[in-house]
Amino acid sequence: MPNNQFKRGELYSVINGMASIAVARRLQKNFRQAGLEITIEQWSILYHLWKEDCLSQQELCVRTFRDKPSITRLIDNLEKQGLVNRHPSPTDRRINLVCLTEAARGLQELTLQLANQTMEEALTGIAKQDVEIVKKVLQQVYDNLK
Amino acid sequence: MPNNQFKRGELYSVINGMASIAVARRLQKNFRQAGLEITIEQWSILYHLWKEDCLSQQELCVRTFRDKPSITRLIDNLEKQGLVNRHPSPTDRRINLVCLTEAARGLQELTLQLANQTMEEALTGIAKQDVEIVKKVLQQVYDNLK
DNA sequence: GGCATATAGTTAGTTATGCAACTATTTTCA
DNA sequence: TGAAAATAGTTGCATAACTAACTATATGCC
Numbered sequence: 179m180p181n182n183q184f185k186r187g188e189l190y191s192v193i194n195g196m197a198s199i200a201v202a203r204r205l206q207k208n209f210r211q212a213g214l215e216i217t218i219e220q221w222s223i224l225y226h227l228w229k230e231d232c233l234s235q236q237e238l239c240v241r242t243f244r245d246k247p248s249i250t251r252l253i254d255n256l257e258k259q260g261l262v263n264r265h266p267s268p269t270d271r272r273i274n275l276v277c278l279t280e281a282a283r284g285l286q287e288l289t290l291q292l293a294n295q296t297m298e299e300a301l302t303g304i305a306k307q308d309v310e311i312v313k314k315v316l317q318q319v320y321d322n323l324k
Numbered sequence: 325m326p327n328n329q330f331k332r333g334e335l336y337s338v339i340n341g342m343a344s345i346a347v348a349r350r351l352q353k354n355f356r357q358a359g360l361e362i363t364i365e366q367w368s369i370l371y372h373l374w375k376e377d378c379l380s381q382q383e384l385c386v387r388t389f390r391d392k393p394s395i396t397r398l399i400d401n402l403e404k405q406g407l408v409n410r411h412p413s414p415t416d417r418r419i420n421l422v423c424l425t426e427a428a429r430g431l432q433e434l435t436l437q438l439a440n441q442t443m444e445e446a447l448t449g450i451a452k453q454d455v456e457i458v459k460k461v462l463q464q465v466y467d468n469l470k
Numbered sequence: 471g472g473c474a475t476a477t478a479g480t481t482a483g484t485t486a487t488g489c490a491a492c493t494a495t496t497t498t499c500a
Numbered sequence: 501t502g503a504a505a506a507t508a509g510t511t512g513c514a515t516a517a518c519t520a521a522c523t524a525t526a527t528g529c530c
Contacts, residue, residue: 195348196389197462198341200469206518219486236508243342248487250510255485272495272508300465308461315458316343319446323346352488365516382478394517396480401515418478418525 197300205296212292214285215259221289223252224261224278228286232277234267261285343446351442358438360431361405367435369398370407370424374432378411378423407431 202218209216216224226241227233233241235249242249253276256262261282267273301309348364355362362370372387373379379387381395388395399422402408407428413419447455 195341195344197465198344199389200466202341203518204469217485234508243345244486245488246509247489247511251486270496270508274509300468302468304461304464308457311454311457312461315450315454318450319343320346322446322448323350349488363515380478390516391518392479393481393519397516416478416526420479 201296201300204299205293208292208296209289212288214289214292216261216285216289219252220256220259220261221293223249223256223276224282224285224289227262227276227278227282228290232265232275234273234275236273238276256282347442347446350445351439354438354442355435358434360435360438362407362431362435365398366402366405366407367439369395369402369422370428370431370435373408373422373424373428374436378421380413380419380421382419384422402428 205221206218209218209221222242223238226238235246235253238244238249238253239246244252253262253264253274257264261279262276263279264274265277267275351367352364355364355367368388369384372384381392381399384390384395384399385392390398399408399410399420403410407425408422409425410420411423413421
């Protein structure tokens with residue numbers, strides 16, 4: 179296999195995203211053990227709303243790297259659980275603004291603490307400068323493909 | 325937020341697995357453009373069978389980091405497409421051995437070439453030694469959490 | 471030998487993703 | 501101004517993941 183700088187065995191786990199799947203599973207487990215009912219995907223929506231509340235669904239698509247139907251259904255489920263509400267935009271009738279409820283605001287501190295704890299479990303024994311390199315490389319990969 | 329060496333903004337994209345999702349989407353797109361009907365998940369099963377044919381479903385669970393129901397359904401779908409067959413193990417009647425068909429063997433060369441091409445697109449402009457660090461760190465993350 | 475336990479695989483239910491097609495509204499521009 | 505194009509969101513269909521509960525077979529051990 180000429181012109182191929184990557185051996186096969188190395189290819190698989192990168193494509194498979196082993197590491198990020200393992201992190202997501204551990205975070206979900208940590209949520210469950212803390213008695214939290216939400217999924218990681220739902221949490222990722224809340225995460226962006228905690229940073230900036232009342233985003234449009236389109237903006238959530240961009241920030242969470244998901245397509246529109248995925249966001250529609252995540253918001254449906256979050257709305258059922260009473261964690262967000264859709265409010266029509268006053269200036270553009272096509273737009274829903276997705277806003278946090280009080281219940282969702284109450285989850286912020288605990289879930290962010292669990293997320294930080296999970297990342298610490300994941301990164302145990304890894305040098306800080308290596309983490310920096312990983313972040314840089316993964317960002318470059320994303321930019322190469324977007 | 326004491327005892328936390330990672331700032332919040334950095335957390336999200338790692339958990340989200342942005343980069344590996346982007347790679348998987350691109351690989352799927354490259355398959356589709358080449359006229360291939362299989363999903364990345366189905367391909368990942370074939371990938372392991374090309375390395376060693378006639379594995380048990382349990383062994384595929386281990387090698388692909390999936391649970392048993394996921395493998396059951398992936399094999400169901402691959403069987404429908406005529407790419408694998410289930411053969412009862414001669415020594416243990418609980419076990420199905422999953423074996424490639426001729427049609428599946430015919431996909432090996434093209435799909436591995438597309439996978440390599442996709443990785444080259446993904447890793448454009450990234451130093452070889454940085455790729456090595458990423459692989460090492462992601463393996464460590466996986467080991468920390470498994 | 472026979473019961474308890476472990477292992478391999480399947481089924482059912484919920485959530486999530488990707489794609490295509492659709493509705494409603496807004497913007498563009500001839 | 502008014503038709504075409506762009507944008508925001510939803511719906512339907514297929515695939516895949518996780519959990520829990522289930523069946524069938526094999527193993528361990530008294």
